[in-house]
Amino acid sequence: MASGKGNSDKRIVYQEFGNDNSAAFERPTQELPPQQQNVRVQATRSGRKGKTVTVITGFQAKPETLADLVKQLKAQCGTGGTVKDNDIEIQGDHKQKILDILIKLGYKAKISGG
Template sequence: MPNSHSQSDKRVVYQEFGNDNAAAFERPTPDLPPQQQNVRVQATRAGRKGKTVTVITGFQTKPETLTALVKQLKTQCGTGGTVKDNEIEIQGDHKQKILEILLKLGYKAKISGG
């Protein structure tokens, strides 16, 4: 087959800056102070084999900030938890306790769902 190009055959006609411009296409993560973040706290069982977890959503901050926050929440609730897709999951139903902690830290937190 004449003129067939493989996927690895990337011919650049014109390139002004460097070789890797992946950083230019990354979506920036806004790092807002807690007072400007509207976070939602809700307990859910969906897709977790009947186990209740408290999910905190709506964060607009860096992953490092979420990691530090999840560590603090896990310690104060005495349970496990994780960060998934910019959301915090804490094992068990700790809506009220987490809401109080987030409010003390300055977040505009609300309980959502029933």
């Protein structure tokens, strides 16, 4: 293949801000102390092929803070979990246990849904 093009998939016609401009478009996240955050704990199965997942919503925190919190919750519940779109998802139905942990950490948490 002696066409002389090189890396055709990395050809950029015009770019104004250099190589990585993702930081320019990010919105700053305001970090509130746990006492001022109203979080909701809910167990759901929708869109998960029948598997129950406990979802914690309502966080106003930086991704690093959420990563530390999800690590602690996963260890306490003995299961897996992740952070998606400023929400924490923990595998299994652990509503009451997660509620107790969040209240001990100072969050204003409530169980949402049935």
